[in-house]
Amino acid sequence: MQNPPLLPTINSPKDLVGLRAADLERLAGEIRETLCGLVEARSAHFASNLGVVELCLALHTAFDFSRDRLIWDTGHQIYPHKLITGRYDEFPTIRTKGGLMGYPNPAESDYDLFVTGHAGSSVSTALGLASGDQLLRDHENRWSVAVIGDGAFPSGVVYEALNNAKRNGKRLLVVLNDNRMSICHRVGGVADYLDRLRMNPIYSGLKEEVARVLSKVPLLGDPVERLLAQMKEAAKAGFHGGMLFEDLGMRYVGPIDGHNIALLRKYLRMAQRGDGPVLLHVVTEKGHGFRPAAEDPVTFHAPPVFQRDCDRVVAMAKSAGRTFTHVASDSIRDAMAANNRVTVLTAAMCQGNKLEKVRDEFPDRFFDTGICEAHAVAFAAGQAKVGMRPIVDIYSTFLQRSFDHIFQEVALQNLPVTFMLDRGGLSGPDGPTHHGVFDLAYLRVFPNMVVMAPGDASEVAPMLAIALEHPQPCAIRYPKAAADVVAGQRSPVRFGKAEVLREGPDGAILAGGALLGECLKAAEQLHLEEGLSLTVVNARFIKPLDTQTLLPIIEQSPFVVTVEEAAVAGGFGSAVLEACSDAGVSPGQFRRLGVGDHYVEHGEREELLADLGIDAAGIARVCRELSHAPAANLAG
Ligand SMILES: Cc1ncc(C[n+]2csc(CCOP(=O)(O)OP(=O)(O)O)c2C)c(N)n1
Numbered sequence: 073m074q075n076p077p078l079l080p081t082i083n084s085p086k087d088l089v090g091l092r093a094a095d096l097e098r099l100a101g102e103i104r105e106t107l108c109g110l111v112e113a114r115s116a117h118f119a120s121n122l123g124v125v126e127l128c129l130a131l132h133t134a135f136d137f138s139r140d141r142l143i144w145d146t147g148h149q150i151y152p153h154k155l156i157t158g159r160y161d162e163f164p165t166i167r168t169k170g171g172l173m174g175y176p177n178p179a180e181s182d183y184d185l186f187v188t189g190h191a192g193s194s195v196s197t198a199l200g201l202a203s204g205d206q207l208l209r210d211h212e213n214r215w216s217v218a219v220i221g222d223g224a225f226p227s228g229v230v231y232e233a234l235n236n237a238k239r240n241g242k243r244l245l246v247v248l249n250d251n252r253m254s255i256c257h258r259v260g261g262v263a264d265y266l267d268r269l270r271m272n273p274i275y276s277g278l279k280e281e282v283a284r285v286l287s288k289v290p291l292l293g294d295p296v297e298r299l300l301a302q303m304k305e306a307a308k309a310g311f312h313g314g315m316l317f318e319d320l321g322m323r324y325v326g327p328i329d330g331h332n333i334a335l336l337r338k339y340l341r342m343a344q345r346g347d348g349p350v351l352l353h354v355v356t357e358k359g360h361g362f363r364p365a366a367e368d369p370v371t372f373h374a375p376p377v378f379q380r381d382c383d384r385v386v387a388m389a390k391s392a393g394r395t396f397t398h399v400a401s402d403s404i405r406d407a408m409a410a411n412n413r414v415t416v417l418t419a420a421m422c423q424g425n426k427l428e429k430v431r432d433e434f435p436d437r438f439f440d441t442g443i444c445e446a447h448a449v450a451f452a453a454g455q456a457k458v459g460m461r462p463i464v465d466i467y468s469t470f471l472q473r474s475f476d477h478i479f480q481e482v483a484l485q486n487l488p489v490t491f492m493l494d495r496g497g498l499s500g501p502d503g504p505t506h507h508g509v510f511d512l513a514y515l516r517v518f519p520n521m522v523v524m525a526p527g528d529a530s531e532v533a534p535m536l537a538i539a540l541e542h543p544q545p546c547a548i549r550y551p552k553a554a555a556d557v558v559a560g561q562r563s564p565v566r567f568g569k570a571e572v573l574r575e576g577p578d579g580a581i582l583a584g585g586a587l588l589g590e591c592l593k594a595a596e597q598l599h600l601e602e603g604l605s606l607t608v609v610n611a612r613f614i615k616p617l618d619t620q621t622l623l624p625i626i627e628q629s630p631f632v633v634t635v636e637e638a639a640v641a642g643g644f645g646s647a648v649l650e651a652c653s654d655a656g657v658s659p660g661q662f663r664r665l666g667v668g669d670h671y672v673e674h675g676e677r678e679e680l681l682a683d684l685g686i687d688a689a690g691i692a693r694v695c696r697e698l699s700h701a702p703a704a705n706l707a708g
Pocket residue numbers: 120123146148149189190191192220221222223224225251253254255358419420421443445470473
């Protein structure tokens with residue numbers, strides 16, 4: 073008779089206490105089965121979660137995270153943790169509006185400490201937790217554990233934390249989860265270094281012994297000697313690798329098999345017996361336990377919905393049609409073909425930015441910096457200084473990591489770096505960490521910076537052409553959305569010029585970006601339903617604003633509504649109000665539509681646009697209201 077499933081009976085990690093090794097193995101299988109079941113229903117982070125199942129069980133049985141502290145770096149691999157911390161029943165709702173978040177969320181469980189989604193900060197926050205606990209006497213023996221992937225590990229902030237770990241890390245454990253993958257294959261010197269460490273079968277306690285033996289191994293000679301030589305290389309790497317971390321004040325342990333629960337527990341317990349800081353190097357396989365994912369972890373990082381038969385994929389949903397990202401990547405490709413000074417940089421998002429073809433066609437001018445956005449921007453500035461035309465192709469939310477380099481290395485020097493800001497707007501099921509809604513505000517403040525927002529996908533290529541001709545830094549921001557094109561007679565994109573698409577005396581809608589289509593739909597609806605004749609403007613340039621076009625329209629319109637898929641604080645609507653104020657223009661009724669002073673949860677983009685009132689229906693609603701309201705100076 074088959075045993076009843078265990079996973080539904082685990083309401084908290086305390087229910088793991090006393091489970092036998094065989095039960096933990098069985099639980100690991102059930103967690104994997106649940107993960108597979110989820111991606112049969114919806115796209116979600118998959119391969120990374122399959123890879124940490126044993127590590128998660130080992131951590132929760134070796135520590136008590138109702139006291140100790142656990143941070144999963146980035147947080148995209150938190151699903152097994154959610155499943156054993158009281159969220160099994162709700163698990164099918166993950167990444168849906170109102171359901172569980174796809175990342176850690178303290179509002180869901182005390183076992184989640186921070187809302188995260190950006191990579192690299194776990195070691196710093198764990199160190200802060202450890203330091204705080206040390207200062208609070210009754211907390212002092214709690215351990216703080218950061219689990220960080222090898223993709224996130226090269227982030228500069230990790231080294232800033234390691235640099236401080238010696239002083240504050242008495243109870244700090246960093247688990248380096250090395251699966252040889254970022255979203256794409258990991259790159260760079262740290263990746264090579266970890267590869268060398270992986271060849272090392274020797275654990276930390278034996279290092280001195282190894283060093284002694286090594287000095288006696290010959291380097292050249294017959295096949296046996298060559299084998300010995302290879303071993304020497306491997307061991308040397310391990311020896312020096314451990315030393316690197318140890319020189320920084322960490323105790324280095326590993327590498328160990330991250331799919332062996334008993335072994336993991338043994339090492340986790342061993343780490344707890346001494347003082348920290350400790351770095352435990354764990355080797356796992358991304359996609360472990362589901363063959364197609366292990367063989368192709370890039371596709372299965374967050375695959376489209378698929379059907380399976382045992383460990384075979386029998387059907388996979390086709391990804392949605394052409395998006396802004398496709399158009400941007402094609403435009404970048406064309407620009408690179410036309411001008412050999414153009415380079416492109418990605419911070420580990422080659423797949424998300426659909427740059428694979430560009431990478432393969434222009435390997436010398438394609439740069440993957442790893443998850444190192446700050447470095448990517450300063451590096452681009454260096455290239456621009458010597459006459460290259462770098463394009464930083466990056467998600468809006470991740471560019472936040474580079475704020476100071478945008479200021480100092482790019483804008484202050486007035487260097488012609490082009491930022492292609494993908495996911496500029498609501499990123500959907502990833503939620504608040506990934507919505508790229510602050511970019512207009514954080515870019516617009518810098519003198520010299522040009523900020524463009526295409527009204528539709530047809531404007532991406534011409535805007536890129538303008539950026540690559542312009543002698544100053546330029547940003548082009550566009551959403552994670554279908555590459556729709558607005559129909560009708562269009563005017564060519566010209567530097568600093570807006571486009572007027574509809575003209576009418578009853579009010580004006582000013583679109584700051586790709587919600588232009590929604591604005592036009594709203595205007596059409598109001599025309600049909602209310603007989604209103606509205607002006608609709610495609611601003612195209614958030615900075616410099618085309619005040620010549622905009623201000624007369626604002627002066628003549630009974631009401632003005634600005635629309636943007638961005639935070640209104642500091643965004644497009646605010647820029648328009650500033651321009652009015654500077655020019656002494658008093659707008660009539662004025663409403664800024666966009667994201668208010670709050671974070672936006674996860675959900676489908678369309679659902680979120682509707683909630684925020686920036687879809688056609690919401691825009692029409694506000695226009696209707698304003699058209700009925702008595703004229704007044706209502707800047708909102
Ligand atoms: C600051 C930042 N840049 C980029 C990303 C996008 N991103 C999410 S997961 C990931 C790869 C992480 O690799 P790793 O840490 O090794 O985890 P794995 O998926 O291999 O378990 C990337 C690039 C991010 N979340 N945060």
